[in-house]
Amino acid sequence: MSGTVGPSLRFRALTFFQVALIVGSMFAPMASLGADPTASPDPTPSATAPDTTPDPTTSPDVTPAPDVTPDPAPTPDPTTDPTPDVTPDPTPDVTPDPTPDLTPEPTPAATPDPGPASPYLITFVAGTSPAAQSAVLAAAGATADQAIPQLRMHAVTMTDAGIAALSSDPSVARIDVDLVRAAEAAPGDPGYATQWALSKIGWDLAYGSVAPSGNAIVALLDTGVDASHPDLAGSLVGGTSVLDGSAGTSDPNGHGTALAGIIAAATDNGIGIAGVGYAGVRVMPVTVLGADGTGQDSDIITGVLWAADHGADVINMSFSNPGYSLSLQAAIDYAWSRGAVIVAATGNDGSSTVSYPAGDRGVIGVSNTDSDDALNPSSNYGTDVFLAAPGTNISATNVGGGYSMITGTSASSAIVAATAALLRAQDPSLSNGVIVNRLATTADAAGTVAQTGNGRVNLARALSSTATDSVQPAGAAPFGLGGPIVGPYVAAASLSDVTISSRLSNCTTVAAAFAYGDTVCAHSVASVTGGGSLPDFLVQWLNPSSVIVFTDTHASVANGATFDDSHLLTTLGTWTIRACKNAGCSGGNLLNSTSITISKANLTVTANNKTRAYGDANPAFDATLSGFKNGEILGT
Structure with missing residues (x-):
């Protein structure tokens, strides 16, 4: 095969947005939120590409809700009510008591004001x-x-x-x-109510609580972006068109504009929808696909290299083809070496056939899940899936200023790309491998490994992760077998409770009162929730002076495990036996406790019975003393 170059692969976009934009005209109330009233209809050409499977799919019955943003609540007047005037009326109209009580009425004690909440x-x-x-x-x-x-x-x-x-x-x-x-905390975007995917990935937990102070750029390799869309104002940085040398700020197809809105639509601006990258995330349009939604390897490779060389933190490629290309892999390897996180859609054929670039080494291949975390029937699956994200009925921006719903792995890929960008904006020092690891290890369990890889992305948990391990997606054949699978997230195992009871030395009979020198058994049963590394706990024995005399440690405790700890107690009074987490018994680590009483042992004197007659000498007799324990002293 040396010296022979096959025909250039053409990548088809995972949707034909012509259908979306034609049907999108039905969304007049929503479109009016951001459209120029004088704008002409979307200049989208009719579909001419050979593949007629739309991705994303436009749904005409999901017009985003009108603006229901509540008016700001009135600010309460911080001034407290004035103290009632208790000065006597200078001209009282009440006849004084002829025998007034000269003892002044005691002023009631003022109840301390806890202050406003x-x-x-x-x-x-x-x-x-x-x-x-x-x-x-x-x-x-x-x-x-x-x-x-x-x-x-x-x-x-x-x-x-x-x-x-x-x-x-x-x-x-x-x-x-x-x-x-x-x-x-909910943004003032009228379409936010329709964006079920945001709460699904924990976006609402992060927005208003986590404020990334840095910036991150998502290079969107696609059909271009309509820079005139009001909801994308301020959300774009300078890009390029590999096809015609322009800045990539026009979109004859609509696919790129839709994904740009999912990634970085302005949040809380009073119009349209909220982007996943709510702070510090901007889109760099890199046009590599034509008006028909397809593109050649050469243009895509050029776009990858251009993005990597122009500061892209994340590169999103929402297109696919089952043909593997070493040249495209080389471009992706270059972008990875430059620190970029690379994300791609797996495709919408409902097939397990590996597609590329999702299946390339270093690429996060993303499948499409619905609101129930089930794999969308149209989504591809298999060894090229590294993560999943919502991709069913996702709110997006349209060319010309409108909005619509789209379905497909393109939308899923955009959500993961925006999440990765938020991590970089939060901490610009993070390497791409650490970002990939955090995305994978914090994902929610969903479906099977073949369907969702490491699980469905969880934005809030990824932002809170402090993991420092680095992971590079292995890719599918011919270089990898998928994975690595380091997720999904499993809640750390923790002790929810340890019941503890005092028992006799046989560790069976429950008792609370013991004699001096008795051996006491503490029987404990652990309740453990979560998974991962199993927890440890302590059993501490405190004498009547609250001094810790004995400590028993139990490591790697499984749920339902039982333990018996025995000690001989020789101090009279009330003892406390308590179970605590391994860190000690302070600061909320005490799990349970019980008390026992140690009393003096009973002394028994037994004497033999001797008889004697009058005048006999005092007879000798035998006496047996019992009940002494461990050096106990007989009192008088």
């Missing part, structure tokens, strides 16, 4: 159980508004007195003023 974000230290968190908040009088378990964070309403109490609690890591209430 305000919203706060309370973050607990690692290892504080959910139950302990709730108990601490309840004790401080907090009104819980929202829990963010991934970050051990609670949005609460409480008074200054309650905040003062929490400030001294060792289990509380940080207290922040909640500048955005839970009800206001």
Whole structure:
């Protein structure tokens, strides 16, 4: 085969947006949100490409809801009601009592004002159980508004007195003023109500709570982007068209514009929809596909290299072809070496046939899941799937200023690309391998490995991850077998409870009272939730002076495991036996405890019975003493 070059592969876009844009004209109420009233209809040419399978698919019955953003709640007047004037009326119209009581009426003691309640974000230290968190908040009088378990964070309403109490609690890591209430955390984009995928991936938990301070660029290798769309204002950076040398800011097909909105539509701007990359994420349009949604390897390779050389943090390629190309692989290897995270759609043929570039080494191949985390029937699956993301009925931007719903792995790929960009914007020092690892290890379990790879992406958990391992997707044949599979996320195993009871030395008979010198058995049963590494716990024995005398350690405890710890106790009084997490018994780590009483042993004297007659000498007799234990001293 040396010296022979096969015909250039043409990549077809995973949708024909002509259908989407024609049907999109039915969405007049939504389109009016961002359209120029004088604009002419979308200049999308009719479909002429050989493949007629649309991706994304336009759904005409899902017009986004009208603007239902609530008016801001009125700010309460912080001025307290004035103290009632108790000065006597200078001209009272009441006849004075002829015999007035000269003893002044005592002024009632003023009840301390706890102060107004305000919203706060309370973050607990690692290892504080959910139950302990709730108990601490309840004790401080907090009104819980929202829990963010991934970050051990609670949005609460409480008074200054309650905040003062929490400030001294060792289990509380940080207290922040909640500048955005839970009800206001939803952006003011009218179409947000239709964006089910955002809450599915934990976007709503991150938005308003995690504010990336850096910037990240997603190079969108596609059909171009309509830069005039109002919801993309400020969301684009300079790009290029490999096809005609322009800036890539026009889109004769519509596919690229749709994905640009999914990735980075302006958030909380009062129009349209919210982009997944809600802060610090912008799109670099790189046109490599023509108006018919197809493109040649040479143009795609040029686009990959151009994006890598022009600072792209993430490269998204929502197109596929079952033909493998070493040249395209070389371009992807180059982009990986430049630090880019590369994401691609697996395709919409409902097939397990590997497609490329999703199946290339270093590429996150993405399949399409629905609102139930099930694989969409049209989605491809197999060894080229590294992650899954929502891709069914996804709100997107249209050429000309409108909006529509799309379905396909193109949308899924865009969601993963935007999530990867948020991680880079949050921490620009992260390598592409660390970002890929965090995406994979924090994903939610969904479907099978063949369907979703490491699972369905979870944006909120990925942003909270501190993992430093680096992972590069292995790719499918001819170089890899898929994976590596390092996900999905499994909640860390934790001790939810340890029951403990005191028993006789046989460790069977339950007892609470013991005699001096008895051997006491502490019987414990562990309840463990989650998976991963199994936890450890301690059993501590405290004497009547609250001094820890014995400590028993139990490692790698499985759910339902039982343990018997025995000790001989020689100090009179009340002992405490307690079970605690391995970190000790303070700061919410106490799991359970029981008390026992140690008393003096009973002394028994037994004497033999001797007889004697009058005048006999005192007879000798035998006596047996029992009940002494371990050097106990007989009292008088």
